Amino acid sequence: MYRFTLAWGNPHIPCPGDRVLVSIDTPGSGIPAGIMALWKPGTGYAVFCQPLLPERKSRRWSLEAKARVRRANLRRRLDRKMPLFAASLYEAEIAARPAYFDGQ
Template structure:
């Protein structure tokens, strides 16, 4: 669903009437309804606007996808910052937080000592 509305366009001034003159819910992708267009005139200070009211469901990452991205980001970050010690530090971090790098929901915490 989407909402077409005729509302006051200048946020720094008070409208002469109500802030929203008209609002109509329509199916997503439909053009502006005639009843909203009929109330608008050039220079009146009101604007026709469109807002998405519903959205698609949020797609969550699988644990495998999270694990893959977290390990890749760890490797990229350490190879960029400390290339000579990257493999050692990666092994330490994977040992320290195995559930996080397996795609678990553990909170992301910075490494101790300011590493990476």
């Protein structure tokens, strides 16, 4: 699915009328005849093509997955910055914010 738009395309000159003249959604990839009938070369208007992607429902992370990733990131960060004290700091941080590291 594509959206073809005949809109003002010259950034150096102010638009003399409507910014968007016509917009047509079409399943094919060819420029619709309705837009080609209105378009004239040299007027400052241009044909724009935008692919329309299907809307996807956003997926939510489970509490277990959030907890696993948060704990792994904390472990990785501590091992990189303070490897000698990483184990004790890890336990202290988990005890200080248990709800966060349980995925809440």
